[in-house]
Amino acid sequence: MGKLAVFIILSCVTLIPAVIVVTSRNMVRAALSLVPTFLGVTGLYVTLDAEFVAGIQVLIYAGAITVLILFVIMLTEGGTGLRVRQMNAQTKLGALVAFGMAVVLIAFTTATRWPVKAGTMPRYNAAAVGNAFLTSYALVFEVTSLVLLVSLIGAIIIARREE
Amino acid sequence: MNWLIEIGKAAALCVVVFTFIAISVMVMVYAERKLSAWMQARIGPRHVGPQGLLQLIADTVKLLQKENIVPRQADYLVFSTAPLIVAVAALLDYVVIPLGKVGDTVLIVRDINIGVLYFAAMASLTVIGILTGGWASNNKYSLLGGLRSAAQMVSYEIPLGLSIICVAMLASTLSTVGIVEAQRGRWFIFQAFPFGFFAFVVFIIASTAETNRVPFDLPEAESELIAGYQSEYTGMRFSLFQLGEYGELFGMSAMAVVMFLGGWSGPRPVPPLLWFFIKTYALVFVMIWVRWTYPRFRIDQLLNLSWKFLLPVGLVNILGIGAWLILLR
Numbered sequence: 083m084g085k086l087a088v089f090i091i092l093s094c095v096t097l098i099p100a101v102i103v104v105t106s107r108n109m110v111r112a113a114l115s116l117v118p119t120f121l122g123v124t125g126l127y128v129t130l131d132a133e134f135v136a137g138i139q140v141l142i143y144a145g146a147i148t149v150l151i152l153f154v155i156m157l158t159e160g161g162t163g164l165r166v167r168q169m170n171a172q173t174k175l176g177a178l179v180a181f182g183m184a185v186v187l188i189a190f191t192t193a194t195r196w197p198v199k200a201g202t203m204p205r206y207n208a209a210a211v212g213n214a215f216l217t218s219y220a221l222v223f224e225v226t227s228l229v230l231l232v233s234l235i236g237a238i239i240i241a242r243r244e245e
Numbered sequence: 246m247n248w249l250i251e252i253g254k255a256a257a258l259c260v261v262v263f264t265f266i267a268i269s270v271m272v273m274v275y276a277e278r279k280l281s282a283w284m285q286a287r288i289g290p291r292h293v294g295p296q297g298l299l300q301l302i303a304d305t306v307k308l309l310q311k312e313n314i315v316p317r318q319a320d321y322l323v324f325s326t327a328p329l330i331v332a333v334a335a336l337l338d339y340v341v342i343p344l345g346k347v348g349d350t351v352l353i354v355r356d357i358n359i360g361v362l363y364f365a366a367m368a369s370l371t372v373i374g375i376l377t378g379g380w381a382s383n384n385k386y387s388l389l390g391g392l393r394s395a396a397q398m399v400s401y402e403i404p405l406g407l408s409i410i411c412v413a414m415l416a417s418t419l420s421t422v423g424i425v426e427a428q429r430g431r432w433f434i435f436q437a438f439p440f441g442f443f444a445f446v447v448f449i450i451a452s453t454a455e456t457n458r459v460p461f462d463l464p465e466a467e468s469e470l471i472a473g474y475q476s477e478y479t480g481m482r483f484s485l486f487q488l489g490e491y492g493e494l495f496g497m498s499a500m501a502v503v504m505f506l507g508g509w510s511g512p513r514p515v516p517p518l519l520w521f522f523i524k525t526y527a528l529v530f531v532m533i534w535v536r537w538t539y540p541r542f543r544i545d546q547l548l549n550l551s552w553k554f555l556l557p558v559g560l561v562n563i564l565g566i567g568a569w570l571i572l573l574r
Binding site: 108111117136145153 | 247248320322323357358359362363365366367369370372373376377380388391392395396398399402406418419
């Protein structure tokens with residue numbers, strides 16, 4: 083009962099601002115609405131006993147990514163105060179596709195028999211995450227950092243070209 | 246019914262923590278005014294109450310009575326939300342700060358197993374309030390202040406996080422109570438010499454920058470930005486910004502005490518709670534001292550300090566502490 087109530091509240095916290103993100107005509111308000119969305123997702127992580135991911139979610143997404151998005155919007159000429167239309171002439175078609183997609187997804191997820199196996203939660207999942215990254219997923223971890231490095235260099239090159 | 250009790254408990258603790266913040270902010274503002282006065286050979290607040298002790302209560306009442314002015318072209322909703330974000334982010338910091346020990350009970354709102362990570366995450370939310378407050382005021386100085394604050398706080402979060410990693414490595418836990426208990430033999434500032442000390446210095450510098458205080462107070466530089474993001478705010482909203490800022494100052498000092506200076510531990514006759522406050526206020530005093538001693542940085546110097554000095558030092562620190570843990574312990 084309590085868990086269901088928490089889930090419904092957190093879903094509202096996540097979804098209502100998400101709708102504002104894609105419909106608001108004010109760019110800054112749209113970007114700002116990402117914050118409650120990220121915090122709602124954080125709450126969902128906490129209900130799933132993934133505290134470490136929840137902490138990282140707030141630190142990276144709510145505290146840094148949103149700030150960068152806002153920063154870019156505020157520095158862009160005409161980015162603030164401008165009334166932007168987020169819809170175009172293909173709204174109906176888009177809605178149709180989205181609805182069809184939702185029907186297919188719901189049908190699939192309800193029809194599939196998910197294997198339910200009782201696993202054991204690690205007592206301290208920050209350490210478990212760290213161990214997994216440096217042992218069985220070391221290659222994935224390193225490749226991801228390489229991708230980040232490449233995008234960092236790319237950003238520097240793009241910024242340099244203007245000089 | 247269990248969750249109803251939990252919600253009630255959370256609400257009650259919110260009130261307790263907020264009262265605690267309000268009182269400690271008053272004490273700090275008074276200390277700041279008195280100390281700055283002494284450093285500048287002035288007298289400072291003196292007329293309200295003995296030695297001006299009631300000045301802060303008078304100021305609070307005055308701020309509460311002031312008219313709330315919203316600029317005509319401001320974005321009203323965002324304008325009024327921004328100070329709340331700053332104040333609530335400071336409030337949430339205090340959840341994981343252990344104040345002391347009475348008998349066997351640790352005085353802490355909640356000892357969560359990602360304590361220091363939670364602290365860093367909540368402290369990072371402050372910047373959203375400052376940035377949006379600056380934008381919503383529809384004033385060029387406010388906007389510039391907000392943008393400076395975003396650049397500054399995003400870059401100083403990284404050295405802050407790096408020194409938190411150092412502590413987590415030494416304590417092998419993220420829980421704040423666990424970190425204090427791991428320092429029973431020796432404070433982390435003296436462990437793995439000199440890396441523990443370097444981590445402490447990096448943390449203090451980065452936390453001064455995170456709280457937007459001199460010499461890193463570019464977001465509110467009075468001489469060029471007429472108080473930056475705060476310039477359009479009046480009355481209660483202005484005081485919420487101040488509350489958040491000083492609350493963050495106390496929170497950062499308390500966290501430095503918890504992570505490097507042994508938290509509530511200290512020699513016997515003085516109770517742990519008192520030790521914690523002595524250490525925290527000593528750090529607050531250092532921050533005030535720095536504020537009234539040094540001039541302001543330029544924005545390029547500020548960013549260079551973070552990216553070209555603190556970041557490499559933080560990374561070397563992590564390497565050094567790792568080596569120390571493997572070789573010497």
